[in-house]
Amino acid sequence: xxxxxxxxxxxxxxxxxxxxxxxxxxxxxxxxxxxxxxxxxxxxxxxxxxxxxxxxxxxxxxxxxxxxxxxxxxxxxxxxxxxxxxxxxxxxxxxxxxxxxxxxxxxxxxxxxxxxxxxxxxxxxxxxxxxxxxxxxxxxxxxxxxxxxxxxxxxxxxxxxxxxxxxxxxxxxxxxxxxxxxxxxxxxxxxxxxxxxxxxxxxxxxxxxxxxxxxxxxxxxxxxxxxxxxxxxxxxxxxxxxxxxxxxxxxxxxxxxxxxxxxxxxxxxxxxxxxxxxxxxxxxxxxxxxxxxxxxxxxxxxxxxxxxxxxxxxxxxxxxxxxxxxxxxxxxxxxxxxxxxxxxxxxxxxxxxxxxxxxxxxxxxxxxxxxxxxxxxxxxxxxxxxxxxxxxxxxxxxxxxxxxxxxxxxxxxxxxxxxxxxxxxxxxxxxxxxxxxxxxxxxxxxxxxxxxxxxxxxxxxxxxxxxxxxxxxxxxxxxxxxxxxxxxxxxxxxxxxxxxxxxxxxxxxxxxxxxxxxxxxxxxxxxxxxxxxxxxxxxxxxxxxxxxxxxxxxxxxxxxxxxxxxxxxxxxxxxxxxxxxxxxxxxxxxxxxxxxxxxxxxxxxxxxxxxxxxxxxxxxxxxxxxxxxxxxxxxxxxxxxxxxxxxxxxxxxxxxxxxxxxxxxxxxxxxxxxxxxxxxxxxxxxxxxxxxxxxxxxxxxxxxxxxxxxxxxxxxxxxxxxxxxxxxxxxxxxxxxxxxxxxxxxxxxxxxxxxxxxxxxxxxxxxxxxxx
Amino acid sequence: xxxxxxxxxxxxxxxxxxxxxxxxxxxxxxxxxxxxxxxxxxxxxxxxxxxxxxxxxxxxxxxxxxxxxxxxxxxxxxxxxxxxxxxxxxxxxxxxxxxxxxxxxxxxxxxxxxxxxxxxxxxxxxxxxxxxxxxxxxxxxxxxxxxxxxxxxxxxxxxxxxxxxxxxxxx
Numbered sequence: 001x002x003x004x005x006x007x008x009x010x011x012x013x014x015x016x017x018x019x020x021x022x023x024x025x026x027x028x029x030x031x032x033x034x035x036x037x038x039x040x041x042x043x044x045x046x047x048x049x050x051x052x053x054x055x056x057x058x059x060x061x062x063x064x065x066x067x068x069x070x071x072x073x074x075x076x077x078x079x080x081x082x083x084x085x086x087x088x089x090x091x092x093x094x095x096x097x098x099x100x101x102x103x104x105x106x107x108x109x110x111x112x113x114x115x116x117x118x119x120x121x122x123x124x125x126x127x128x129x130x131x132x133x134x135x136x137x138x139x140x141x142x143x144x145x146x147x148x149x150x151x152x153x154x155x156x157x158x159x160x161x162x163x164x165x166x167x168x169x170x171x172x173x174x175x176x177x178x179x180x181x182x183x184x185x186x187x188x189x190x191x192x193x194x195x196x197x198x199x200x201x202x203x204x205x206x207x208x209x210x211x212x213x214x215x216x217x218x219x220x221x222x223x224x225x226x227x228x229x230x231x232x233x234x235x236x237x238x239x240x241x242x243x244x245x246x247x248x249x250x251x252x253x254x255x256x257x258x259x260x261x262x263x264x265x266x267x268x269x270x271x272x273x274x275x276x277x278x279x280x281x282x283x284x285x286x287x288x289x290x291x292x293x294x295x296x297x298x299x300x301x302x303x304x305x306x307x308x309x310x311x312x313x314x315x316x317x318x319x320x321x322x323x324x325x326x327x328x329x330x331x332x333x334x335x336x337x338x339x340x341x342x343x344x345x346x347x348x349x350x351x352x353x354x355x356x357x358x359x360x361x362x363x364x365x366x367x368x369x370x371x372x373x374x375x376x377x378x379x380x381x382x383x384x385x386x387x388x389x390x391x392x393x394x395x396x397x398x399x400x401x402x403x404x405x406x407x408x409x410x411x412x413x414x415x416x417x418x419x420x421x422x423x424x425x426x427x428x429x430x431x432x433x434x435x436x437x438x439x440x441x442x443x444x445x446x447x448x449x450x451x452x453x454x455x456x457x458x459x460x461x462x463x464x465x466x467x468x469x470x471x472x473x474x475x476x477x478x479x480x481x482x483x484x485x486x487x488x489x490x491x492x493x494x495x496x497x498x499x500x501x502x503x504x505x506x507x508x509x510x511x512x513x514x515x516x517x518x519x520x521x522x523x524x525x526x527x528x529x530x531x532x533x534x535x536x537x538x539x540x541x542x543x544x545x546x547x548x549x550x551x552x553x554x555x556x557x558x559x560x561x562x563x564x565x566x567x568x569x570x571x572x573x574x575x576x577x578x579x580x581x582x583x584x585x586x587x588x589x590x591x592x593x594x595x596x597x598x599x600x601x602x603x604x605x606x607x608x609x610x611x612x613x614x615x616x617x618x619x620x621x622x623x624x625x626x627x628x629x630x631x632x633x634x635x636x637x638x639x640x641x642x643x644x645x646x647x648x649x650x651x652x653x654x655x656x657x658x659x660x661x662x663x664x665x666x667x668x669x670x671x672x673x674x675x676x677x678x679x680x681x682x683x684x685x686x687x688x689x690x691x692x693x694x695x696x697x698x699x700x701x702x703x704x705x706x707x708x709x710x711x712x713x714x715x716x717x718x719x720x721x722x723x724x725x726x727x728x729x730x731x732x733x734x735x736x737x738x739x740x741x742x743x744x745x746x747x748x749x750x751x752x753x754x755x756x757x758x759x760x761x762x763x764x765x766x767x768x769x770x771x772x
Numbered sequence: 773x774x775x776x777x778x779x780x781x782x783x784x785x786x787x788x789x790x791x792x793x794x795x796x797x798x799x800x801x802x803x804x805x806x807x808x809x810x811x812x813x814x815x816x817x818x819x820x821x822x823x824x825x826x827x828x829x830x831x832x833x834x835x836x837x838x839x840x841x842x843x844x845x846x847x848x849x850x851x852x853x854x855x856x857x858x859x860x861x862x863x864x865x866x867x868x869x870x871x872x873x874x875x876x877x878x879x880x881x882x883x884x885x886x887x888x889x890x891x892x893x894x895x896x897x898x899x900x901x902x903x904x905x906x907x908x909x910x911x912x913x914x915x916x917x918x919x920x921x922x923x924x925x926x927x928x929x930x931x932x933x934x935x936x937x938x939x940x941x942x943x
Contacts, residue, residue, distance in 0.1 A: 067838030067868060116860040146841035147868075436870035437863075584901050586894075606856075609863050609879070610891055611898045670870060712871075712904050 037245060044246040045253055047229045048262065055389030055599055056165055059156035059372060061396040062441075062594075063114070066126055066133055066148040071705060073131045074103055076399055081107070083153050083398055085289050094294050095121040103128040106139070112151040115393050115595030115603050124148050153398055156369045158386045163274045167281035168389070168599070169292060171261040174280065177297065179260060180338045181304045185329055187221040188336075191256055195222050195248035222247040225263045269303065269310045277310075287315065287354045297339065298347035301329040302354075315354045323352055366452030367445030368396050371572075371592045374458070379605060380596075389599030394592055395439035400432055400671075400704055404442045405449050407700035412447055415677070415695065419686045427680055428696065429456035431575040432673045437609045438579050438588030441671065454680075457571045462678060465565040466526045466689065467574055467654030467663045468547075470581060470623050472535045472563060473523050475546040477619040479538075480746035485520040485622055486727040491530035496560050506532045506564060509655070509688075518727055520626040520740065524634030526653060528564055535563035549614045551576040551587045565654065574665055575674040581624060582650075582667040584712070585615035617714050618743045624650050624711050625741055627666075636666070638690050642698030647708045649701070653689025660684050662692030669707030673697055716744045728752040830909035832874040839865045839872065846878060855886050873903035877913055884916060893920045911940050 064080050066072070078100070081088075086098045086107065098107035104127045111121045123139040126148070136145045157165065171179075183190045189197045201218030219227070226246045250259060270277035270286055277286050283303055284292040295303075305325040306313050315322035327348045334344035363369065372394055376385055384390070408428055416426050424447075432442040445455035454460070476483040491514040496504045506528045508514070514527060522530035535543055540558045547556065547567075556567055572590065580587045588611050596605040627650035630636045635653040643649065651666025662677040662685060675693035679685055685692065721737045723730040727748060730737045734754035834840040842865035849858035862879045869875060880895035896913040903909045918933035 062867075065838070065864070065868065067836055069836045069838075070868075116857060116864075147838035149864075434867075434870065437866060586898055586901075606860075608859065609866060611894050613894060613897050613901075617901045712902055714901070714904060 037249070040242060040246050041249045041253075044226065044229070044249050048250060048254065054164065054387035055168070057158040057385050057388070057390040057392055058154055059158065059369060059392045059394060060152035061155045061394060061398050063112075063152040064150045066124075066136060066150070067146060068133055068136060070133045071131060072128060072133050074128055077105065077126075077128065079402075080150070080153075080398065081105075084151060087289070092123075094290075096290065096294075109148065110151045113391070113597070113601045114149075115391075115597050115606070118601065119149065119151075122148055152393065155365050155394070155396060155398070156363050156372070157275075158369075158373070159275070164276045164278050165272075165282055166265060166279045167285060168265055169261075169279065169281040171257055171264065174264055174292060175295065175300060177333070177338055178280065178292070178295075178300045178304065179264070180336070181301060181329055181333045182264075182307065183221070184332050184336045184338060185304055186224070186307060187219075190221050190260075193220060193222075193251075195251040196220060196244050220247060221263050222250055222259055225259060225266055226250060228266045228268070267307055269306050270314070271311060289355050296347070296350070296353070297343060298326065298330070298350040299353050301333065301347060302326040302352060305329045315352050316356075319352055319354075326352070363452075364450055365396065365401065365443075367449065367455050367457060368394070368401070368440070368443040368592065370445070370452075370455050371440065371443055371458060375591070375593050375607075376596070390604070391597040391599065393594045393597070395434075395441060395594060396443075396592070397441040401442040401444075403704035404430055404432060404444055404673075404700050407696050407703060408444060408447060408449075411696045411699060412677075415687060415692060421685065425679055426677060426685060427456060428675065428677045428693075429460060429571045430673060430675045430696065430700075431457050431571045432671055432700075433575055433579060433590055435579070435582040435667055435670055435672050436588075438583070438590050439594075440590055440592045443592075456676070459570055460676070460678075461568040461570050462661045462676060463565060463568050463656045464574060465654040465656035465661060465663060466528075467652055467665055468562070468565040468567055469523060469526065469531055470627065470652055471546045471550060471577070472531055472538070472543050473519065473626065474550075474581075474615070474619055474623045475538045475542050476519070476534055477622045478546075478615070480619075480743040483519060483534075483538075484742050484746050484748070485518065485626060485740045486722045486742075486748055487519045488516045488727045489519055489522050489527075489530040490533055491515060491517050491522065491527050494529050494533055496532065496536065498560055501559065501561075504560065516725075518722075518724060518738075520629055521634075521724075523623075523626045524629040524632075526630075526635045532560065532563045536560065547577065549587065550580040551589075551614075565656065571674045571676045574663070574676075575672060578652075578665045578667065578672055578674060580614055581620055581627070582672045583611070584624075585613060585617050585620040586611045587614040588612070618716050621711055621713055621717055622741060622743070627651055628709070628711075631666070635688075635690050636664075636694060638694060639698045642702040643706060647701075647706050649706065649709050650711075651694070651697070653694060655688040658684045659686050659688065662687040662689050664689050664693035664697045666694075666697055666701075667709065668701060669709045671701075671704070671707070673700060675700075713741060717741050718744055718747060720747045722748060723752050726752050730754065830874055830877070830903075830912060831906040832872065832903060832909055834865075834872065834874070835869055839869045839875070842868075843875070843878065846882075850882060850885070855882050858882050859886075871902050873899040873901075873906060873909055876902065877909060877916075880913065880916055884920065889920045889923060893917050896920075907940055911937055914940065 081098055086096055089097045089099060092099050092106055092108050095108045095110040098105055104125065106125045108121055108123045112119050124145060125137045125139055126133060127135040136148055137143070138145045159165065187197070187200070189200055197218065197220050200220065204218035223243050226243045265279040265281065267280070268276065268278055269280065269283035272286060277283050280303055281292055283306070284290055284295060287303070288295060288299055302315060302322060305322065305328070308325065312318065313322045313325050330339065330344045330347050333339045334341050339347070372392065373385070376392070408430065412426050412428060413423060416423055427447055428444065429446065430442070430444040431440065433440050443457050445457045446453055491508070493513060494506060496506065508528050509526070513529060517527060517530055519534070522534070540560060540562060543563065544556050544558060552573065554569070554573070556562060559566065576590055579590060591607050593607050595603060595607065597603050628648055630653070631639050631649055631651055632645070636651050639649070639651070647668065649666050649668045651664060654661070654663030654665070660678060660682055663675065665672075665674040667673070675696045677685065677687060677692045677696070719739055719741050721730050721732050721739050722728065723734065724736045724738050729748045729751040731754070732739070834843060842861050846858040846861040846865070849855070849861060859879060859882045862875055862882065866872070866875050866879070876895050876899035880892050880899060883895060884892035893916075896916045900910050900913045903913070914933050914937045918930050918937065921929040921933055
């Protein structure tokens with residue numbers, strides 16, 4: 001037998017070697033391919049499951065509660081409804097629609113998930129009469145309804161850094177025809193394929209070749225979803241390969257329903273300035289101001305049309321393109337039997353139906369939102385705030401805010417002209433709260449409320465001047481055996497020596513000394529000298545203690561100059577102090593938030609009404625009475641031009657050295673407002689508390705509607721007639737007497753006969769009437 | 773007029789409920805027994821101090837039908853042991869009538885039942901500061917305050933509260 005030739009043997013050996021080496025290469029190749037696929041699998045599953053989309057937090061104003069007897073004028077109601085984007089129609093059928101005939105409104109409120117539970121849509125008829133709600137009827141039952149709460153106005157959205165916005169929808173909440181149209185247009189084999197559709201790719205290639213242009217893509221919905229998981233939009237071959245593999249993997253792990261639902265919430269459908277509109281839920285609101293379930297067929301088709309290119313087919317900027325594509329969607333839908341031909345024709349005939357682009361109503365209240373954020377940051381990190389889809393319910397009252405802005409916009413230019421100031425140089429800040437519960441109703445941080453700049457209401461600590469005085473008087477009046485409203489104080493030249501500073505001689509604003517003045521007068525007229533004397537008698541540290549009890553958090557140096565307000569505070573802290581007075585001695589922490597709710601409706605945090613008695617009611621009653629005297633006869637007299645005397649508000653003017661700051665803090669039956677005016681560069685403005693800030697306060701209260709202030713005296717308060725000059729007990733018939741409240745047991749024991757002073761004509765008597 | 777009629781009806785219903793509640797509260801003083809209402813026993817419900825058999829009902833009534841309705845709703849929630857829900861409904865009512873001492877008092881009771889004793893007392897004090905003419909309500913509030921102080925073990929303060937009750941009872 002001949003041996004195989006050498007070359008053959010080598011060939012066989014070599015072949016064996018080669019095959020062997022083949023395997024050496026193949027196995028690691030396969031292994032690494034497998035590892036890679038496993039890696040992609042992990043990535044795609046992680047993305048899909050961890051895909052709790054970063055949902056921005058939505059911030060809402062207080063909901064409007066309608067009830068019989070509520071003060072509400074027609075214009076204000078219309079304004080609220082417009083702010084809520086209710087559509088005025090002839091025949092309301094859907095939630096969010098309202099019809100108006102004169103003063104009668106018929107509306108269907110939108111269902112809404114409040115912090116205290118889900119509220120269904122309510123169909124009601126509301127009748128207004130003489131500026132009040134006169135009747136409310138439930139249209140379904142025909143019965144009278146006691147109270148109707150409307151859905152609250154959205155006032156802000158707290159975005160994560162990438163500014164994506166969504167309203168999540170569940171597959172079952174999406175109109176079926178929408179998904180059918182979507183599948184027909186974008187991926188007609190969706191239910192059949194396993195992630196990629198080679199047939200679709202082939203079909204697309206053919207169509208594109210024939211057309212000579214790329215008009216059809218071969219990507220499945222699954223692939224598009226995967227593409228959207230990665231924010232960068234590189235279109236490399238490697239990327240496409242990865243996406244294809246991941247699409248297949250996705251289909252292995254998740255059902256068609258899950259993938260479809262994710263897609264419906266992920267797809268990019270529009271750009272609103274910096275805000276990116278993702279998902280059909282939000283797109284429906286953005287383009288049509290309607291919920292997805294309320295959309296007509298033609299509108300549904302338009303949304304589906306946008307999937308291909310939301311910017312290219314933007315119905316507002318390119319209506320013709322949008323309509324053409326929408327009609328194409330409708331035609332395809334008819335072809336596939338999703339719609340009848342008639343439906344399709346009817347829909348094609350309809351105009352686009354897109355609402356005009358409104359400026360984002362959200363974030364019109366940057367100053368208030370900043371306060372909200374500050375309060376939220378105590379409990380939440382910024383990351384949670386902007387990504388968990390929190391629903392934040394606040395205390396903001398849009399009407400009050402509006403009245404306030406109007407008052408400021410009228411008064412500031414007027415005052416600037418009056419003072420020959422450069423227009424735009426006079427700044428202001430205002431805080432408005434509810435007196436009993438301490439809820440912040442409105443906030444202004446600067447003269448341009450839409451602009452998110454320096455928030456003076458929260459951050460501009462300015463000398464408070466005479467605004468501090470009530471704290472001194474409150475300190476004194478807590479000792480009724482020593483001080484009453486009738487106690488005579490010495491408004492005479494005074495030198496204050498202290499170890500902290502050189503001798504100081506306080507002066508009154510009018511430069512005069514008034515001798516003996518009744519305590520309440522010294523406060524009403526804001527006499528500096530008498531006040532300093534009083535403050536020194538009770539002790540500066542006592543006054544500081546009172547300030548802390550009123551809610552002051554900053555620490556204060558015990559200098560006598562504190563007595564004239566050398567303390568620097570932002571308006572929000574002044575509001576906190578006056579809140580304690582307005583509530584009758586209860587220190588309620590000011591709140592801007594009522595509740596925080598998770599995106600699924602679970603309540604996360606409640607900010608309940610909480611009170612803390614800081615003072616006995618009687619001394620506070622006395623101080624408040626004196627603050628009413630400020631308005632009736634003291635430095636706040638000028639309010640008479642805005643408000644009728646029956647309203648009887650309480651307040652205090654505040655002016656600082658050199659007329660650099662103008663303050664007014666005052667409260668009515670239900671609201672407290674603190675106004676500050678001044679310049680950012682701290683130069684004098686030439687305005688006192690009454691000529692400046694009080695003007696804003698007065699106009700605001702007049703416009704917003706003021707509720708009369710009725711202080712409630714406890715049984716320990718008695719009224720007595722007192723002679724104004726001597727502070728001694730007198731009687732009603734005498735001239736120059738005043739009726740004052742006293743704490744039981746502190747009424748002046750000494751009486752005086754009627755003094756004939758000749759001041760009043762025929763026994764004029766003034767009284768501080770117990771308000772009715 | 774519509775408002776007066778609504779008011780009268782609401783007062784009637786309110787009185788009925790008031791009687792019902794005080795009856796329940798009265799029953800509860802014998803032993804801290806679970807309160808039953810509509811056939812549902814409610815466990816761990818700390819019963820507020822009773823009004824007492826000779827005490828009158830509070831004088832204060834809601835000024836609006838809305839508050840009447842919300843008050844009734846809150847009371848239903850209390851009986852269903854939905855205390856936080858009751859508190860929220862009362863807060864809603866307080867936004868409509870912020871100076872109604874009855875609402876503050878009811879909120880005080882809810883907080884008491886939630887074992888938020890500090891707030892319960894403060895809310896009762898707040899109610900008193902507004903309930904100037906309504907002596908029965910003041911007595912009711914002071915009983916609550918005494919209850920809180922008793923639970924906190926402050927015997928001197930309990931004495932002060934009981935003294936107050938005596939003084940008010942004399943009027």
